[in-house]
Amino acid sequence: MAKNKKTGASLKKAFTSIVWPRRKYLLVGLILIIISRFASLVLPGSSKILIDDVVPNGDLEKLKWLIIAVVGAIIIQAITSFALTQILSVEAQNLISKLRSQVQSHIVRLPIRYFDSAKTGELVSRIMTDVEGVRNLVGTGLAQMIGGVLTSIVCLILLITISPLMTLYVLVPVAIFGVISLRAFGKIRPIFRERGKINAEVTGRLTETLGGIRVIKGFNAELQEIRIFAEGVDRLFKNVKSSLTATSLITSSATLLLGLASAGIMAIGGYMIMNEQLTFGDFLAFTLYLGFMIAPIVQMSNIGSQLTEAFAGLDRTEEIMTTPIESDDKQRTHELEDIIGNIKFDNVSFAYENDKDVIKHISFNAEAGSVTALVGTSGSGKSTIANLVASFLNPDDGRITVDNIDLQTITLDSYRSKLGVVLQDDFLFEGTIRENILFPRPNASDVELQEAVEKAYVHQFTDKFENGLDTQIGERGVKLSGGQQQRIAIARAILANPKILILDEATSNLDTESETFIQSSLKELMKGKTTFVIAHRLSTIRQADQILVIEEGEIVERGKHEELIKNEGRYHQLHTYQARI
Numbered sequence: 306m307a308k309n310k311k312t313g314a315s316l317k318k319a320f321t322s323i324v325w326p327r328r329k330y331l332l333v334g335l336i337l338i339i340i341s342r343f344a345s346l347v348l349p350g351s352s353k354i355l356i357d358d359v360v361p362n363g364d365l366e367k368l369k370w371l372i373i374a375v376v377g378a379i380i381i382q383a384i385t386s387f388a389l390t391q392i393l394s395v396e397a398q399n400l401i402s403k404l405r406s407q408v409q410s411h412i413v414r415l416p417i418r419y420f421d422s423a424k425t426g427e428l429v430s431r432i433m434t435d436v437e438g439v440r441n442l443v444g445t446g447l448a449q450m451i452g453g454v455l456t457s458i459v460c461l462i463l464l465i466t467i468s469p470l471m472t473l474y475v476l477v478p479v480a481i482f483g484v485i486s487l488r489a490f491g492k493i494r495p496i497f498r499e500r501g502k503i504n505a506e507v508t509g510r511l512t513e514t515l516g517g518i519r520v521i522k523g524f525n526a527e528l529q530e531i532r533i534f535a536e537g538v539d540r541l542f543k544n545v546k547s548s549l550t551a552t553s554l555i556t557s558s559a560t561l562l563l564g565l566a567s568a569g570i571m572a573i574g575g576y577m578i579m580n581e582q583l584t585f586g587d588f589l590a591f592t593l594y595l596g597f598m599i600a601p602i603v604q605m606s607n608i609g610s611q612l613t614e615a616f617a618g619l620d621r622t623e624e625i626m627t628t629p630i631e632s633d634d635k636q637r638t639h640e641l642e643d644i645i646g647n648i649k650f651d652n653v654s655f656a657y658e659n660d661k662d663v664i665k666h667i668s669f670n671a672e673a674g675s676v677t678a679l680v681g682t683s684g685s686g687k688s689t690i691a692n693l694v695a696s697f698l699n700p701d702d703g704r705i706t707v708d709n710i711d712l713q714t715i716t717l718d719s720y721r722s723k724l725g726v727v728l729q730d731d732f733l734f735e736g737t738i739r740e741n742i743l744f745p746r747p748n749a750s751d752v753e754l755q756e757a758v759e760k761a762y763v764h765q766f767t768d769k770f771e772n773g774l775d776t777q778i779g780e781r782g783v784k785l786s787g788g789q790q791q792r793i794a795i796a797r798a799i800l801a802n803p804k805i806l807i808l809d810e811a812t813s814n815l816d817t818e819s820e821t822f823i824q825s826s827l828k829e830l831m832k833g834k835t836t837f838v839i840a841h842r843l844s845t846i847r848q849a850d851q852i853l854v855i856e857e858g859e860i861v862e863r864g865k866h867e868e869l870i871k872n873e874g875r876y877h878q879l880h881t882y883q884a885r886i
C-alpha cells in the first residue's frame with residue numbers, strides 16, 4: 306500500500322487544516338518559548354561574570370545586579386511556561402474535542418454497509434484515541450521543537466565565540482547522535498502506525514466480547530476469548546517493546562556521546578586553562594551553554610516521536626473522513642414535503658457482492674396505508690427488500706419510487722423523517738423507559754406520550770414499576786423481558802407516527818398474554834401507514850393487504866392469505882408445513 310504517499314498527503318493536510326488556522330496561537334507560543342529560552346541563558350552567562358569579574362574584584366554592587374538579573378530571568382521563565390500551557394495546551398484540547406465531534410458525526414452518517422464490516426470498538430478508538438495525537442501538533446510539541454532549534458543555534462554561536470576548538474570537538478559526537486536518531490525514527494514510524502491498528506483491533510474485539518457475554522458464556526467460550534485478548538495484548542506489548550528499543554537506543558547513545566564530549570572538553574579545557582588560553586568563567590559558561598545546546602536536540606527526538614505518533618493517528622482519521630457519507634450522493638436533491646405514501650418497486654435488482662444478485666427484478670406496488678407482508682424461507686431476501694425500502698441500500702438496477710418520485714433522488718433526511726423502523730432485536734438505550742420512547746421525538750407532549758404508551762400497552766407493565774415510565778433500564782434493556790422491550794419499541798414507533806413503516810416481527814415465543822398485547826399494539830401501529838412487515842405471526846399475515854412470497858430473491862407468489870391458500874402454491878406449502886412462517 307502507498308503508505309508513504311498517504312503520510313505525505315496528511316502532512317500537508319495537517320498543516321493546512323490544523324497548524325495554519327492556529328498560526329496566531331503558535332506564533333504567540335513560539336515568542337513565549339524564545340523569551341523563555343533566552344531567559345534561561347542568563348544563568349550560564351552570569352556565572353562567567355561571577356567567576357571572572359565579580360569574585361576576583363570583590364565587586365558587591367555588580368553582584369547585587371547579577372543576582373537581580375538571575376532572579377528576574379527565573380521569574381520570566383516561570384511566567385512564560387505557565388502562559389505556554391494556558392495558550393497551547395488548552396487550544397490543543399479544544400481542537401481534540403472538535404475533531405472528536407467531527408469524526409463521530411462523519412461516522413454516524415456513513416452508509417449502513419460500512420458498519421457491516423467495521424468493528425464498533427475500532428470505530429470508538431478512531432473517535433476517542435486517534436485524534437489525540439494532534440495535541441502534539443498544536444500543543445507545546447511543535448512550538449518547543451522550533452524553540453529548541455533556535456536555542457541550539459544561539460548556543461552554538463556562543464560556544465564558538467568562547468572556543469572554536471572545543472566547539473569543533475563537541476560537534477562531532479552531536480552529529481553522530483543526529484544520524485543515529487534520524488535512523489531510529491525511520492524505524493519507529495511504522496511501529497507507531499501499526500500500534501494504532503492493533504490497539505483498535507484489540508479494543509474492537511473486547512467491546513464485542515463484553516457486548517456478547519451471554520453468547521460467550523452460553524457456549525462456554527470464555528477461555529477462547531481470554532486467549533484471543535491475551536494474544537492481542539501481547540501483540541501490543543511486542544509493538545511497544547520494539548519501539549522502546551529504538552527509543553532507548555536514542556537515549557543511551559545520547560548519554561554515551563555526551564559523556565565522551567564532556568570528557569574531551571575537560572581535557573581540552575583543562576589544558577587551555579593551564580596555558581591561560583581560557584578563563585575559569587569561560588570554561589564554566591562553555592559547559593553550561595553546551596548543556597543548553599544539547600538538551601533541545603535530545604528533547605527534539607522525543608518530540609519527533611510524538612509528532613510521528615500524531616501523524617499516524619491523523620492518517621487513520623483521514624481514512625474515515627474521506628469515506629463518502631450517505632448523503633454525499635449528488636442525485637439526492639428532492640426534498641419530500643407531505644407524502645401520500647405509495648411505494649413502488651419497478652424491476653429492482655440488488656447484489657451485495659458483484660454479480661451475485663440477492664434481489665432479482667422485483668416489481669410490486671404498495672399502496673399508501675396498505676400492509677405488505679414479506680414471507681419466505683431464511684436467506685430468501687426479505688430483510689434486503691426491507692433495507693431497500695429504508696434506503697439503507699440502493700438498487701443496482703431498476704427503481705424504487707415514493708409517490709412516483711425516484712427514491713434515489715430524494716434527500717435522505719426528508720425521506721427518513723417519514724420512515725419508522727421496528728426491528729426484531731430493537732435497540733434500547735441506557736436510560737429510562739420514557740427517554741427510550743421519546744427518542745425519535747424528544748419534544749412530544751405528555752398527552753402524545755401517554756397515548757403511545759397506552760396504544761402499545763406499555764402501561765400494563767410500567768404501572769407495576771415503582772418509578773413507572775421513569776424506570777431505568779440497563780444497557781440494551783436487559784432488565785426487561787423480550788415482550789416488554791418489543792412493546793417499548795412499538796410505543797416509540799407509534800409516537801414517531803411515520804408514514805412508512807418497516808417492521809421485522811420478532812420470532813421469539815412470547816406467552817399468550819404478551820402475544821395478545823403485541824398483536825393489538827401492532828394493529829394500532831400499522832393504522833394508516835404504508836407498512837412492510839417481515840412477518841412471522843399468522844395474525845399479521847392474515848391482515849396484510851398483499852403477501853409477497855420471496856424465494857431466492859424473486860417474488861414467486863403474491864396475493865391475500867385466503868387467495869394464496871386456495872391456490873395451493875408455495876405459500877400454502879409454507880403455511881401447511883411450518884407452524885410459523
Ligand SMILES: Nc1ncnc2c1ncn2[C@@H]1O[C@H](COP(=O)(O)OP(=O)(O)OP(=O)(O)O)[C@@H](O)[C@H]1O
Pocket residue numbers: 421657658663681682683684685686687688689690
Ligand atoms: N451484508 C451482507 N453482505 C453480503 N451478503 C449478505 C449481506 N446481508 C445479507 N446477505 C445475503 O443476502 C441473502 C438475503 O439475505 P436477507 O437477510 O435479505 O434474507 P432474509 O430473507 O431476510 O433472511 P432471514 O429470514 O433469515 O432474516 C442471503 O443469502 C444473505 O447471505
